[in-house]
Amino acid sequence: MKQTKHPYQTRIDPLWIIFGSLGIVIVPFFIWASYARIDQISHARGQVIAAAKTQEIQSAIDGVVEKIFVREGDHVKKDDHLIVLEKSQAQAAYEDSKAKVAALKAALGRLKAEVYEKPLVFDDSLKEYPEFVENQKALFQRRQRALNDDITALNESLALAKEELSLNLPLLKSGDIGATEIIRLKRQIADLKGKISNTRNKYFQDSQAEMTKAEEELSTKKQELVNRTITLERTTISSPMNAVVKNILVTTQGARVRPGDVIMELVPSGDELIIEAKISPSDISFVKRDQPAAVKLDAYDYSIYGIFHGTVKYISPDALVEQSQEGEKYYFRVLITMKQIELLAKNDRTIELTPGMTAQVDIITGNRSVLTYLSKPIIKTFSEALHER
Structure with missing residues (x-):
């Protein structure tokens, strides 16, 4: 049977179909690639360190x-x-100094009572050394008795001399004795009064001198005790x-x-923990302070615990060098602080950071369009190819 052709039927070239299909795909892709942004990242290895030094x-x-x-x-x-x-030697030295200080304090309690004529009062710290207190009380009483006995004896002699004088004065008037005897008795009375005064003064002067010496010695022994206390504590x-x-x-x-x-x-623990990252010199020009960083702790699977966020807080002003198997390796030291709230709970579990933990650090240095990213190798190739040596 003979086929009849439709007068308006036209044949479409397959190439147009191919180009049209590509256009439908490529044009929207280029539009999307022009506006879609991707992060630019500098990768580095890092380690958890304490903000305070070891x-x-x-x-x-x-x-x-x-x-x-x-x-x-x-x-x-x-x-x-x-x-x-x-600590046996340090303890013995400490106890010796402590006892010497106590002995001097007890002596000063007695001496102040003698000098100022006040009742005996001893420092509360001497409760540990009752024997020192008792010894000074006994010494105080002996010295007081000795002083009183001397004064009493002199007063008795003075009273006798005065009585003798009063008995001899009438005899002087009657001429039974001469004036010389009266003068002798008066001189004796004056001497006895002087002895009484000198006895009292010597007692107070001796006590005053002893007190001054004890205070000076106490000051020295207190400092010695402080030093020995520090040695014992150390x-x-x-x-x-x-x-x-x-x-x-x-x-x-x-x-x-x-x-x-x-x-x-x-x-140190309990202080802020930070990440110390080592950035390659080729990337350091892109890294700035306050840039965000994504941290993946090796001890916590990031597929389970996710990524921890941080911020660049410090960049070393100059490159540092470390020895590796490949020889000297240069790097810049970068410190990243972690967001503490993320460490408190992650998937219902507290994240415990320990100095020495390692991590992968991705510092976000900027962003660019997908089109720029895809065209960069082509532009670079053409740029290098269109130069003649």
Whole structure:
């Protein structure tokens, strides 16, 4: 049967179909690529460090290790004991100084009572040394009795001399005795009065001199006691902060340590923990302060716990160098602070950061369009190709 052709039927070229299809796909793609933005990221490895530096614990005195209370990795609180040094000598020296100070205080209590003629009053700290107080009380009483006995004897002699004078005065008038005898008796009375006064004055002067000497000696002994107290306290080495024991350098009981020797290292805990990242010199020109950073802690799977956010807070002003298997490697030190609220709870679990944890750090240095990103290799190739050497 013979086919008839429709007079208006036209044949469409397949190439137009292909180009049309590509246009439908490519044109919207280019429009999207012109407006869609992607982040520019500088990648680096990082490590959790304490904002405060590692604390070296040193011995302040010469001593022998008696006991070690901690092991590496232990968490310690402020004032927890770390190490105790043998303290028998320091304790004996302290007790000796303390006793000498107490003895001088007791003596001063007696001397002040003698000088100022007041009742005996002793320092409350002497309750630990009742024997010193009793000795000074007994000495005070003996000295008072001796003084009173001397004064009493002199007063009795004075009374007799006065009585003798009164008996001889009538005889002088009658001419039975001469004036010389009366003068002698009056001189004797004056001498006795002088002896009474001198006895009292000597008692007070001796007490005053002894008190001055005791006060000077007490000042010296108090300073000696302070020094020996410090030495005794330093036999117990305590943690100055909440921390984690990082490295114990003296591990043997009986080991001798000298002033300035490092005994162990502590890493502060409870303070702000930050990420220390090492940025390549090729990327450092893009990294600025306050740029956001995404942190993936190796200890916490980011597919489960997600990404932690931080902010660039410090960039070293110059490149640093470290030794690696490939030789010297240059880097810039960058510090990133973490958002503390994210560390409190993540998937119903508190995130515990420990100094030394490693992490992948992605610092967002900017953004650009997808079209720019895709065209960059082409532009770079043409730019390099269109140059003649």
